[in-house]
Amino acid sequence: MTDALLGPEPTGRPTWGMWVSDHPQLVLGSVLVLLVVVTGIIEPRYLTFSGLRNTVLLAAPLGIMAGAQTILMLTGGIDLSVGMIATAAAYVAANQSPSGAAIAITAGLLVGVAAGTVNGIGVGLFRVNPLIMTLAMSAILLGLFTALSFTVLQGSTTVGRLISTLGGGSFLGNRIPYNALVWGGVSLLVIYGLRRTGLGRLLYAVGDNPTAVRLAGVRLWQVHLAAYAIAGLLAALAGILLAGRTGAVDLQLGVNFVLPSVAAAVIGGTSIFGGIGTYSGTIFGALILGVLATMMTFLDAGQAIQQIVYGSILLGLAWLYARVTSSS
Amino acid sequence: MTVATVESGWARSWRKNVRRHGWTLGVWLLLVGLMVAYAALLPRFGAFQITSIAKNSLPLVYLAIAQAVIVIAGGIDLAAGAILVLANAVAARLMEGQTFPVTLAIAVLVIVMATVLNGIVGWIITVSRVPDIVVTLATLFIFSGVALLVLPSPGGGTSEGFRALFTGSTSGTGSNFVPPLLSMAVPLALVAWWMRRTETGLSLYATGSNRVAAYLSGVSTGRAKVVAYAIGGAFGALGGLAALAITGSGESRLATASGFTLRAVAAIVLGGVALTGGIGSVVGAAAAGIVLFTLSPFLSALGVDPNTAQMIQGVLIVVVMMIAGIVELRRQRAL
Amino acid sequence: MTSSSILATSQVAKRFGSVVALRSVDLTVGRGEVHALLGANGAGKSTLVKILSGVLQADEGQITLHGRNLRLRNPAEAQEAGLATVFQDPALIPDLTVSENFRLTDVSEQEVVEWLERMQMSGVDFDQQIRDLPLPTLRLIDLARALTREPAILMLDEITAALPADQAEQVFGVMDEWRDKGRSVLFITHRLGEVMRMCDRATVLRDGRNVATFVPREMGEAGLVEAMLGEAAQGPTTVQTAVAKGPVALETRQLRSGDRLKGVSLELHAGEVLGIAALEGQGQDRLFALLAGDRPPDSGEILVAGDPLLAQSPYDAVRRGMVLIPSDRLQALLPQRSIRENLATPLYRRVGQWWGLAADEDDRVRSAIDRLSIDTRAGRQAGRLSGGNQQKVVVGRWLAAGFRVLLCFDPTRGIDVRTKQQIYELLRELAAGGAAVLLYTSELAEIPLVCDRVLVLYDGQVVGRQAAHEATEESLLTAAHGLSSEDVA
DSSP: OOOGGGOSOOBSSOOHHHHHHHOHHHHHHHHHHHHHHHHHHHOGGGSSHHHHHHHHHHHHHHHHHHHHHHHHHHTTOOOTTHHHHHHHHHHHHHHHGGGOHHHHHHHHHHHHHHHHHHHHIIIIISOOOHHHHHHHHHHHHHHHHHHHHHTTTTTOOBOOHHHHHHHHOEETTTTEEHHHHHHHHHHHHHHHHHHHSHHHHHHHHHHHOHHHHHHTTOOHHHHHHHHHHHHHHHHHHHHHHHHHHHSBOOTTTTGGGHHHHHHHHHHTTOOTTSSOOOHHHHHHHHHHHHHHHHHHHHHTOOHHHHHHHHHHHHHHHHHHHHHHHHHO | OOOOOSSOHHHHHHHHHHHHHHHHHHHHHHHHHHHHHHHHHSSOOSHHHHHHHHHHTHHHHHHHHHHHHHHHTTOOOTTHHHHHHHHHHHHHHHHTTOOHHHHHHHHHHHHHHHHHHHHHHHHHHHHHOOOHHHHHHHHHHHHHHHHHHHOSSSBOOOOHHHHHHHHSSTTSOOSOOHHHHHHHHHHHHHHHHHHHHSHHHHHHHHHHHOHHHHHHTTOOHHHHHHHHHHHHHHHHHHHHHHHHHHHSSBOOOHHHHHHHHHHHHHHHHHTTOOTTSSOOOHHHHHHHHHHHHHHHHHHHHTTOOHHHHHHHHHHHHHHHHHHHHHHHHHHHHHO | OGGGEEEEEEEEEEEEBTEEEEEEEEEEEETTOEEEEEOOTTSSHHHHHHHHTTSSOOSEEEEEETTEEEOOOSHHHHHHHTEEEEOSSOOOOTTSBHHHHHHHTTOOHHHHHHHHHHTTOOOOOTTSBGGGSOHHHHHHHHHHHHHHTOOSEEEEESTTTTOOHHHHHHHHHHHHHHHHTTOEEEEEOSOHHHHHHHOSEEEEEETTEEEEEEOHHHHHHHHHHHHHHOSSOOOOOOOOOOOOOOSEEEEEEEEEETTTEEEEEEEEETTOEEEEEOOTTSSHHHHHHHHTTSSOOSEEEEEETTEEOOOSSHHHHHHTTEEEEOSSHHHHOOTTSOHHHHHHGGGGOSGGGOSSOOTTHHHHHHHHHHHHTOOOTTTTOGGGSOHHHHHHHHHHHHHHHOOSEEEEESTTTTOOHHHHHHHHHHHHHHHHTTOEEEEEOSOGGGHHHHOSEEEEEETTEEEEEEETTTOOHHHHHHHHTTTTTTTTO
16 A cells, blocks of 8 residues: 555665564564463463463454454455354254264355355455445345244254364363364464465465456456355354354354454454465464453453453554554 | 537536436435335335335434445445444433433534544544554444443433434324435435535545545645544434434444444445445435335335345345446446 | 746755655746756656655755745645646546536636636536546646646646647647746656757756756757766666577457557567557557456457467466566565565466465576576565566566566666666567567667667557667657657657
């Protein structure tokens, strides 16, 4: 987003601002540690395995959903349908649970890929604005699954045992949640994919300058399609884990995760305009939001205060990033 | 060299206006068609139904106007719905048990407060250079959080006179369609005129259309953005007040706020406002707001269940946007 | 001179990060004179104009108007102070109508009409949107609007570029009139003929400084050129070498597209650099767009190595080895990504290449960096590189990926002489290696230096073919003006 008016971009010596913007993880890590310590002061029991475990348990589905958001934001897109995709996948997984966990999970993930692919077709081939496309997808899924919940999917709102273990269970003496394990695996894949594959390169490139990528002989719609399909897959996975944690599905399951997923990516340093960001930053973002939620619970602060704190942190960090990048 | 064509001036200006405002015209035709079809479907269609559509679509129409003004100026306000909810909560809290004149004064106060508040949001966007979408995502959380503080659970109230102001009846339901239509048309006409006919109004279009050219021709683009957000705040507050008048009490959930925002975004896009800024009008956005609102009762009159109706709404928006995308592509190719 | 001076700048300096755009400029514009501001690309003309019009703020130095110190914080303040600028890209809002644009800027429609009538432009329909009007019309509307503000100084930035001769005459008429009224004009142009004819004095900028101020008619065109280039800063030298021509790499037959291209046929051999000479807006951009697969032609054929190319998108063209270096390097650069990622992008064109990184990515990237001697010190973000290095990255991408035909559209715009020379040498080297190069450059003088043959494009048609060793800047300029060339060149 350079301004033609303002003449040539500044060049030359790196400044501390550039250094910080190149290593946002350090800033985020400090914020996270600070929050954990403060929470520990408020409630000493928090600084135990089970205390921290709860934060991770909260943060994992959000972190995976924010992974979907990160991938799309890197391309200059956004997905407001992650919440409904998660809900839809959870519904299908619950419905298929009697046929076995493997089939249930696969079916749920396929729903996510399908919805994501449709988003990708709209954005990539028909150039519908991503906000509008995914918003409409959200409305379509809500309508569809509300209707289905009265008919085909009626009654089947509880998930199978494996799914509830994955979503809510822990191992090593109740210390490490299984969903953290899933999140860890997803993180490795996403980080590797973004850094060490051709598609990863293109995701960043498309967000940075689509014209350049087109001129380089890449078919943009293919990249968009892949990005939205992967995002759908991740959202579906997050939905299944959520369903496992709560034990049952309802239509509100994923809705409250949409905006926090964007917030986690933004807090993690991913630019809403695309081209800049890392998934490791987003992981910090999700953890920060998770710790905040825990802290709010300990403080007995209601939903209202929590929203205000979320918003303020988001605004504050975004402002900081903007200052850091413009001072370089 | 531009040479005057041999064509009557009237026909020429008509053709040009159709070209330029074609989309707006189309949306109004769609609205009229929808109304006619709806009227034909219902066994009785009279003052009661007209009143019902006019008053119930008020909040969304106000919010669509708010969003349109901001988007035309090159922004986007994800917190528009939160402003609506905040105004709704504050007004419901303060107005409970008050007389009509007092509630009127509170309404004015709430509008002024929302105007200032969202103007500050616009100022923050200009100064911080954080993208609109990020700042307003943050204010969406903050404003709806404050609303929840003000009104922790649905409740509050207002005066009967105030309800009649927006709905035409002291109970909120009736057959007097004049007040709801007036409260829709008057602010709409005012802001539409202001945006097309005044220097400041045009500076909003200029900023959204081409910020560099606007700046070079001496427009204060920062001021334009602040003004746009301030007006958006005022209309968001109007939406909250209308919602209070309709239901007689307030509510303050985040889901309501984000739901309203998203429907307002859908409405302006359907109404021909380009999300890239500078194109479209509040008039089209308002009509699209009514269309979007009326679609569900219309479809249910057709015997479609509400969930399918919800899907149809989504599909409709996507299809319209796909067509718009293809048309735009062709236009670029034709140059 | 200073006694009647209206506008004066003293030691104005401006830098962008570590790039110095203006070192120190002293400029005086007198009452009732048309003053030319001259300089080669990158000399600092446009930066100075932006400072005088309030777009940029000087780091150092002073601006005085009517003897008073000026602090211009934005364009609105400059206009109020009496400095009106007509930019190359008119400052008109594309989505508003002409009259809405006037209302926006608070000027009287009636007065604009009067000025337009004086410029023989009475037929403009003010209810049309700006986006639907041709550029020359917009420039004149912008000029008329500026005149209604009665500015003390009228600044015209390359206003005659891409303006038809008759409309340019109207502009000159207005300039004369303005001078006769005792007002002043600051005229920025590349066209030396216009300077000789119109300007009372000229100030030459070089390397961010004012190096000379004189009366153009006394200096002569040769003197102007010498002052602009300086003795040390020679332009690029000939890099052309005789090469054996290979088989035909690219052929077009009667390419047509809208009203921009009216049947263009050309042949380009492997091992050859073919130049396209044209004034602005003669269809060259459309020609390159078609060849790069950016859009399909209305009719006609493109043959690559003998087989027809039916491109729906650049993907198809790149697959056949037709690659584009666009005029605006920001179009082809990933400013926020590293040099490596910039260079490697075309290696992942196909879905089959998405699953990992190319095994030879390292080698390809390294060899491209070496061959172009790209400065990798600010390599983490290509946007932080200097303009010349950015352009090298854009070229280097295709060295890393390989190609058959290199389509270069004004690849040296705004680049320093040394890098320019390097890029031209590289083009020759590539041709010697068997590649085919199609080169359009807006700097006509450089075509004979690099190319083997030249095609002249005028109004969407090829109007001349010259062998490079016979071509001179003058002969090309004459041909490029089509038939009505004599008086302009």
